[in-house]
Structure formats: C-alpha cells, structure tokens
Amino acid sequence: GQNIDQPTEMTATEGAIVQINCTYQTSGFNGLFWYQQHAGEAPTFLSYNVLDGLEEKGRFSSFLSRSKGYSYLLLKELQMKDSASYLCAVRGLTGGGNKLTFGTGTQLKVEL
Amino acid sequence: ETGVTQTPRHLVMGMTNKKSLKCEQHLGHNAMYWYKQSAKKPLELMFVYSLEERVENNSVPSRFSPECPNSSHLFLHLHTLQPEDSALYLCASSQDPTSGGANEQFFGPGTRLTVL
Numbered sequence: 001g002q003n004i005d006q007p008t009e010m011t012a013t014e015g016a017i018v019q020i021n022c023t024y025q026t027s028g029f030n031g032l033f034w035y036q037q038h039a040g041e042a043p044t045f046l047s048y049n050v051l052d053g054l055e056e057k058g059r060f061s062s063f064l065s066r067s068k069g070y071s072y073l074l075l076k077e078l079q080m081k082d083s084a085s086y087l088c089a090v091r092g093l094t095g096g097g098n099k100l101t102f103g104t105g106t107q108l109k110v111e112l
Numbered sequence: 113e114t115g116v117t118q119t120p121r122h123l124v125m126g127m128t129n130k131k132s133l134k135c136e137q138h139l140g141h142n143a144m145y146w147y148k149q150s151a152k153k154p155l156e157l158m159f160v161y162s163l164e165e166r167v168e169n170n171s172v173p174s175r176f177s178p179e180c181p182n183s184s185h186l187f188l189h190l191h192t193l194q195p196e197d198s199a200l201y202l203c204a205s206s207q208d209p210t211s212g213g214a215n216e217q218f219f220g221p222g223t224r225l226t227v228l
Contacts, residue, residue, distance in 0.1 A: 004154070031214065033214070033216060041221065042116075042202065042219035042220055042221045042222060043155075043202070043219045044219070045214075045216040045217070045218070048214035048216060087155065089155075098143055098160075098162075098206045098207075098208050098215055098217060099157060099160060099168060100155075100157065100217065101154075101157070102154040102155040103154055104152065104153065104154045105154070
C-alpha cells in the first residue's frame with residue numbers, strides 16, 4: 001500500500017516563496033504528481049516527477065528524491081490566487097489503470 | 113463541451129432513494145475513475161475502468177455500483193445510501209497504459225452529494 005504525508009496548512013505572504021513537502025512510503029513507485037484544488041473546484045494537474053531531481057514549470061517547481069521517499073512543490077512569486085489546497089499523489093506499479101493514492105492535501109493561504 | 117463534465121453538480125437524496133451520477137469525458141482517454149472526497153480526508157479512489165473494463169474496486173460498499181458503457185461515459189448508481197456517504201464525488205479520466213509520460217488524470221467538477 002501507499003502512505004502519504006503532507007502538512008495540513010501553510011501560510012505565506014504575497015510575493016514570497018513557499019515550499020510544500022510530501023513524504024511517502026510505498027510498495028511500488030511509478031511517479032509522483034502534484035495537483036492544485038481551489039475550494040469548490042476540481043483538482044488540476046501541476047507537475048509530475050518520476051526521476052530524481054527538479055522539474056521547473058514557470059513559477060512552480062517540483063522536486064523528487066526516490067531514495068528518501070520525498071518530494072516538494074516550490075511556489076515562487078506567490079499571488080493571492082495561489083491560495084488553494086495542494087495535493088500530493090503517488091502512482092503505484094499495479095497494472096491496469098493509472099491508479100493514484102493521494103495525501104490529505106496542504107491548504108495554502110496567501111496573505112498580503 | 114470540453115474536458116470532463118459531471119451531472120448533477122448537487123444532489124440531495126434520502127436513504128431509500130436510487131439515483132445515478134453521470135460523467136462524460138471529451139479528451140479521447142481510455143481510462144476513467146470515480147473518487148470520493150470527504151472533508152479532512154484524502155481523495156479516495158473508488159473504481160477504475162480501463163478500456164471499459166473494471167480494473168479496480170477499492171473495497172467499496174455494494175450500494176455504489178459503477179457502469180462504463182463506453183470509453184467516454186461513466187456512471188455511478190446509488191441506492192440505499194447512508195448519511196456518511198455524503199461527500200464530493202469526483203470523476204477523472206486519463207490515458208492508459210502509462211508506458212512513459214505523466215498521463216495525468218483530468219478531473220471533472222464533481223457532484224456534491226448529501227444523504228439525509
């Protein structure tokens with residue numbers, strides 16, 4: 001099975017940088033995903049890591065260390081619209097279907 | 113219509129009612145998923161269909177019955193639900209198999225279900 005941990009809440013200031021951590025224990029690993037979910041809306045895909053290292057996509061970057069079972073999502077130049085829940089999810093190795101196990105999500109609040 | 117759509121967006125039902133949730137994807141994907149999202153809990157995967165065949169049933173009670181008539185449509189039939197089944201039910205789709213690449217899941221807006 002999979003076990004995924006991430007902080008419940010974080011607060012940061014507009015224009016700043018924030019790092020949201022995710023740790024996982026897994027019986028099989030085939031990629032880690034970050035999703036953003038605004039209140040009352042569908043989760044939307046942010047990033048994907050399957051090899052160790054940093055993936056950068058505009059203001060958002062995601063890092064993975066498979067040996068440590070650790071990932072983080074880095075948000076730069078924070079904007080008020082970045083206030084949302086950030087979900088870490090791990091894909092297993094089981095065949096048939098693209099199955100994800102999600103963490104509880106980190107509620108990020110961006111303040112002035 | 114684009115992306116993943118779900119109807120209805122809100123549903124209130126009694127414990128003895130029968131209702132169905134509908135999901136449709138316009139992305140040409142071949143895998144579809146049902147998730148349950150409750151407050152303070154992780155997204156819970158309920159069912160997975162790949163190439164119209166059910167490949168996952170995550171110990172979901174039989175009062176939830178999925179149906180996938182084709183690769184674009186997914187239903188969740190509900191009967192004799194309990195108040196603890198009140199939650200946001202999300203549908204998603206993706207490409208499968210995942211041989212290389214993210215093949216990320218695209219989510220619909222969800223159905224907010226309240227069981228009285």
